[in-house]
Amino acid sequence: MTATKILRLVVPCTALVLFALAWWAATDALRLVSPFVLPSPGDVLGGLARVSRGYMGSTLLDHLIASMSVMLSGFALALVIGIPLGVAMAWFPLVDRLFGPLVAVLRPIPPPAWIPLAILWFGIGLSGRTFIVFVAALVPVLVNSYVGVREVPQNVIAAARTLGANQRVLLTEVVLPAAAPVIFTGMRISVGVAWATIVAAELVVAERGFGFLIMSGYRNFEAEIMAGGMLIIAAIGALMNVAFLLVERRVLRWNAGDSRDV
Amino acid sequence: MSNSIVYRDVSMTFGRGASAVQALSATNFGIGDQEFLMIVGPSGCGKSTLLHITAGLLRPSTGEVLLDGKPVTGPGPDKALVFQNFSLFPWKTVWDNIEFGLRINGVDRADRSERVAKYIRLTGLAGFERHYPRQLSGGMQQRVALARSFVMRPRVLLMDEPFAALDAQNRTLMQEELVRIWSEQRAAVLFITHAVEEAVYLADRVIVMSRRPGTIKEVIDVNAATGPGHWRDRPLNDVASEPRFQELRHRVWDSVRSEITTHEDA
Numbered sequence: 001m002t003a004t005k006i007l008r009l010v011v012p013c014t015a016l017v018l019f020a021l022a023w024w025a026a027t028d029a030l031r032l033v034s035p036f037v038l039p040s041p042g043d044v045l046g047g048l049a050r051v052s053r054g055y056m057g058s059t060l061l062d063h064l065i066a067s068m069s070v071m072l073s074g075f076a077l078a079l080v081i082g083i084p085l086g087v088a089m090a091w092f093p094l095v096d097r098l099f100g101p102l103v104a105v106l107r108p109i110p111p112p113a114w115i116p117l118a119i120l121w122f123g124i125g126l127s128g129r130t131f132i133v134f135v136a137a138l139v140p141v142l143v144n145s146y147v148g149v150r151e152v153p154q155n156v157i158a159a160a161r162t163l164g165a166n167q168r169v170l171l172t173e174v175v176l177p178a179a180a181p182v183i184f185t186g187m188r189i190s191v192g193v194a195w196a197t198i199v200a201a202e203l204v205v206a207e208r209g210f211g212f213l214i215m216s217g218y219r220n221f222e223a224e225i226m227a228g229g230m231l232i233i234a235a236i237g238a239l240m241n242v243a244f245l246l247v248e249r250r251v252l253r254w255n256a257g258d259s260r261d262v
Numbered sequence: 263m264s265n266s267i268v269y270r271d272v273s274m275t276f277g278r279g280a281s282a283v284q285a286l287s288a289t290n291f292g293i294g295d296q297e298f299l300m301i302v303g304p305s306g307c308g309k310s311t312l313l314h315i316t317a318g319l320l321r322p323s324t325g326e327v328l329l330d331g332k333p334v335t336g337p338g339p340d341k342a343l344v345f346q347n348f349s350l351f352p353w354k355t356v357w358d359n360i361e362f363g364l365r366i367n368g369v370d371r372a373d374r375s376e377r378v379a380k381y382i383r384l385t386g387l388a389g390f391e392r393h394y395p396r397q398l399s400g401g402m403q404q405r406v407a408l409a410r411s412f413v414m415r416p417r418v419l420l421m422d423e424p425f426a427a428l429d430a431q432n433r434t435l436m437q438e439e440l441v442r443i444w445s446e447q448r449a450a451v452l453f454i455t456h457a458v459e460e461a462v463y464l465a466d467r468v469i470v471m472s473r474r475p476g477t478i479k480e481v482i483d484v485n486a487a488t489g490p491g492h493w494r495d496r497p498l499n500d501v502a503s504e505p506r507f508q509e510l511r512h513r514v515w516d517s518v519r520s521e522i523t524t525h526e527d528a
Contacts, residue, residue, distance in 0.1 A: 158317075159350075160362075169366050178351070253394075254396070255396075
């Protein structure tokens with residue numbers, strides 16, 4: 001039991017350390033590749049240190065606030081619209097018939113394809129990027145809300161009805177909690193997609209943010225800035241995923257897979 | 263014995279036109295006020311359809327079901343339904359599962375607590391109030407399902423093969439528990455099963471249904487065979503060896519089997 005736990009923790013950590021060592025060996029130690037192509041770990045840390053003091057007029061915190069605020073507002077908008085719409089489509093056939101075709105048509109469009117149109121509609125400011133994030137984050141949360149409600153077992157609904165549940169009680173106290181795990185998964189996927197999309201949007205048009213940071217590194221031939229920006233994006237994305245999993249486990253304790261002693 | 267449930271020409275056809283399937287042909291019978299009625303029959307004979315119509319979850323194609331003289335128009339807490347499995351609310355604790363029906367029907371808090379506590383005690387769930395369904399065994403989950411139904415004090419208890427998913431020991435245990443709870447709180451029971459022994463052990467009357475479209479093939483009066491002191495008031499183990507019990511079990515089984523074999527020949 002503890003042995004498998006240790007293995008589960010030690011092996012991935014070791015793999016990461018080995019990977020970092022190989023990176024260091026290829027760049028600093030053996031100089032197998034040019035620092036213009038692949039900067040060494042030390043260079044990247046140095047680049048990050050420079051960025052944190054201020055780079056192209058913005059500090060690391062400025063970039064973080066810029067990317068995060070757009071990401072969170074687009075994501076929040078996606079939740080506010082996506083969850084009620086997905087649930088309503090699954091529960092009311094009329095709503096499904098009204099919005100189903102629209103969703104089916106718009107869904108296959110890759111979020112970055114919206115960027116030019118969003119700039120045309122909303123300009124290069126905050127609202128344009130928020131719209132792009134919203135479009136990207138909407139799909140997973142909408143689809144999962146729909147599927148989650150559709151997959152509520154018929155027995156559970158029938159049991160609630162025989163106990164006297166009316167439509168309102170059925171929806172708020174039975175269908176929504178039953179669908180919550182699937183909706184939560186949709187939210188977690190949405191956060192990841194939203195994060196990826198805001199970076200893509202900032203690559204095209206922005207004056208701060210992590211996408212802008214990477215693009216500036218590219219324009220100034222500073223590979224360590226590009227790599228440093230990517231590292232931060234990766235770290236923040238991973239952190240958000242873990243945070244979401246923790247919240248999920250806390251809120252949906254009843255659904256906890258392997259623990260019998262909640 | 264007065265009837266609490268009466269079926270008048272109740273039939274059910276699913277689908278329309280060429281693809282229409284008649285699940286249940288016109289059915290007429292009544293269930294006594296405190297009668298324990300078991301229905302056995304081959305798969306697809308319309309047993310579950312009949313149960314869901316009684317619960318108000320399905321509307322019959324023809325005829326009507328009367329509960330205490332009034333037509334059943336929809337589901338409600340006077341007609342409790344216990345499923346085979348997976349019908350508990352997995353996000354609610356044992357306590358909250360049992361309390362749910364009382365709460366949504368506006369029973370006040372003090373009364374709720376008292377009644378939930380009573381049925382937790384009766385079903386042997388004390389100590390598990392704060393557990394979630396998935397932390398319980400199948401047998402324990404069905405105790406919660408029973409408590410959740412009994413706590414509503416229904417006029418009729420509808421049971422759709424409630425013990426079919428349990429192992430043999432748990433099934434016997436649950437049958438005896440059901441009788442014990444039911445003895446304290448009599449209601450009409452309509453109980454569907456595949457298990458002939460279960461039917462003969464628990465029933466006042468056993469109804470054998472024919473294969474599709476389901477009709478009542480035979481009504482077997484178990485009370486007449488048991489005499490005073492029903493089998494179900496003693497442990498199944500003691501009863502199972504009695505000649506009269508075995509004889510009746512054979513009779514019911516033969517009746518069911520002829521339906522299954524004619525079905526296979528067809």
